[in-house]
Amino acid sequence: MDRKKILAALCxxxxxxxxxxxxxxxxxxxxxxxxxxxxxxxxVEEKQDEETAGEEEEQIPISEADATLFSEGDVIAILExxxxxxxxxxxxxxxxxxxxxxxxxxxxxxxxxxxxxCVLAGHNGSRHGEFFTHLSELAVGETITVMNAEGTVFTYxxxxxxxxxxxxNSIKDQGEEKELTLFTCVQKGTMRFVVRCLFKEAx
Numbered sequence: 001m002d003r004k005k006i007l008a009a010l011c012x013x014x015x016x017x018x019x020x021x022x023x024x025x026x027x028x029x030x031x032x033x034x035x036x037x038x039x040x041x042x043x044v045e046e047k048q049d050e051e052t053a054g055e056e057e058e059q060i061p062i063s064e065a066d067a068t069l070f071s072e073g074d075v076i077a078i079l080e081x082x083x084x085x086x087x088x089x090x091x092x093x094x095x096x097x098x099x100x101x102x103x104x105x106x107x108x109x110x111x112x113x114x115x116x117x118c119v120l121a122g123h124n125g126s127r128h129g130e131f132f133t134h135l136s137e138l139a140v141g142e143t144i145t146v147m148n149a150e151g152t153v154f155t156y157x158x159x160x161x162x163x164x165x166x167x168x169n170s171i172k173d174q175g176e177e178k179e180l181t182l183f184t185c186v187q188k189g190t191m192r193f194v195v196r197c198l199f200k201e202a203x
Contacts, residue, residue, distance in 0.1 A: 076149060077112045079103050083142040084134050094121040100128045109172050112146055113154040117179040119172050124184040132184035136193050144180065144197055156180040156197035164192050
C-alpha cells in the first residue's frame with residue numbers, strides 16, 4: 001500500500017474518531033442521568049409513608065427501602081419542566097460532575113420546598129445532555145415541579161426571567177417566601193440567564 005493510501009486511511013480513521021467522541025459523551029451522560037433517575041424513582045415508589053401531606057404540598061407514598069440512597073447526598077430531588085419536555089435528577093452541590101449528570105442545587109441556598117430561595121443550576125448546550133439549554137423559552141405562568149426524596153411534590157410558577165452578569169450574587173438572595181430560581185450560562189458563558197419562580201399554593 002503506497003503512502004497516499006495510508007494517509008487517506010489515517011484521515012478517514014481520524015475523522016470517524018472525531019465524530020464519535022461527542023456522540024460517546026452524550027450517550028454516556030444520558031446513561032448516567034437515566035440511572036440516577038431510575039434509582040430515585042424506584043426508591044420513591046417503594047416507600048410506604050404513612051404521613052399525610054399538608055395543604056400546600058402533594059404527598060406521594062414511598063417506602064423506606066433505599067433511604068440511604070438519598071441520605072448520602074447523591075440525588076435529592078427530581079425536577080420536571082413539562083413545557084420544555086425535560087425531567088432531571090437534582091444533586092446536592094453544583095459541582096462539574098453533578099452538572100454533567102443533572103441539575104445542581106446551590107448548597108448555600110434554601111432547600112427543596114423550604115422557605116427562602118432555592119437555587120438550581122444547569123448546563124446550557126452540554127455534550128452530556130439537554131439540561132437547561134432551552135430555559136430561555138419558558139414563559140411567565142409556566143409551571144415547574146420538584147419532588148423530593150420523601151415524595152413531596154412542590155409546584156412553582158414562572159414569575160420572571162432576565163439576564164445578569166456571571167458574578168451577580170443577587171440571584172441567591174433569600175426571603176420569607178418559598179421561591180425557586182433556575183439559571184444557566186448564556187452568550188458563550190459570559191452571562192447568566194435566570195428564571196425566578198414562585199411557590200404555587202394548593203387549591
